[in-house]
Amino acid sequence: MGQRYRVRAMKCQLLVASFFVMVLGVSVTILTIITYYGKHFTVISEVSLETNLYRRTFLHRGVFFAGICLSILLIVAALLSVVATVRELESAMAAVFFCFGVVFCASVKATYWSITNSIVAEDAMMDVYDIVYEDVRSNSSNTRRQELHTIHKTFLCCGKKPPFGEASRIEKEMCQSEAVGTEKDCLEEIQNFLKKHMTFVSVLMTITIFFMVYGMSLTLFLWYAIHFKKSLDRKGKYTLPKQ
Numbered sequence: 236m237g238q239r240y241r242v243r244a245m246k247c248q249l250l251v252a253s254f255f256v257m258v259l260g261v262s263v264t265i266l267t268i269i270t271y272y273g274k275h276f277t278v279i280s281e282v283s284l285e286t287n288l289y290r291r292t293f294l295h296r297g298v299f300f301a302g303i304c305l306s307i308l309l310i311v312a313a314l315l316s317v318v319a320t321v322r323e324l325e326s327a328m329a330a331v332f333f334c335f336g337v338v339f340c341a342s343v344k345a346t347y348w349s350i351t352n353s354i355v356a357e358d359a360m361m362d363v364y365d366i367v368y369e370d371v372r373s374n375s376s377n378t379r380r381q382e383l384h385t386i387h388k389t390f391l392c393c394g395k396k397p398p399f400g401e402a403s404r405i406e407k408e409m410c411q412s413e414a415v416g417t418e419k420d421c422l423e424e425i426q427n428f429l430k431k432h433m434t435f436v437s438v439l440m441t442i443t444i445f446f447m448v449y450g451m452s453l454t455l456f457l458w459y460a461i462h463f464k465k466s467l468d469r470k471g472k473y474t475l476p477k478q
Contacts, residue, residue: 249316249457260307260308262439263309267298270432279363282363282382282386289363308337308341312331315330315331320457329458331454332454346437349436360425364386367379387421390425392420394420
């Protein structure tokens with residue numbers, strides 16, 4: 236009797252875990268869309284530069300496709316987990332374990348990257364701003380001025396801190412005429428924004444790792460129960476085999 240209640244409790248826990256995994260899948264989807272279509276990212280990626288490292292490297296599209304794949308895998312694993320638990324399907328339970336394992340590996344990799352290599356994204360975005368800033372300072376191209384104004388408006392900043400305490404022509408002209416509302420250093424604002432964004436990514440991936448480990452433990456136990464014909468709710472009474 237105790238073994239049967241333990242199996243039933245495991246099934247309930249896996250169903251609850253599946254719900255949270257589904258929520259995680261939706262959260263990853265939302266975060267991926269924000270990373271790709273968010274105004275702070277698009278204002279940098281849409282700058283018309285042949286040397287736009289942020290747009291040319293994997294940072295923009297690569298992260299988007301990786302995030303979408305991860306979110307789809309999370310949602311599929313959650314749905315398959317519910318079906319495997321309710322229908323007591325051994326093969327489906329094994330597939331859920333495999334999906335959780337793949338997501339676990341991907342989440343560990345994403346967490347490691349967001350912690351160790353976030354500086355790559357920061358450098359790429361700040362390089363784009365530096366190039367636009369210097370182009371505006373050296374000439375009065377309307378296109379570049381408009382792009383610089385859009386960046387200022389998006390990040391609520393204006394120009395860069397002068398190295399010797401004297402504001403350049405851009406700070407004197409644009410920061411007063413554009414009514415941006417702030418004179419914060421744009422490089423610092425870009426860096427601070429990305430750090431906050433990467434911190435959120437790390438937290439979300441850490442939560443995902445926890446649920447993947449938890450889900451793998453539950454699916455392994457239930458697969459073992461189904462494989463050895465344990466008493467799940469629809470299969471009568473049984474006891475765990477003695478070692």
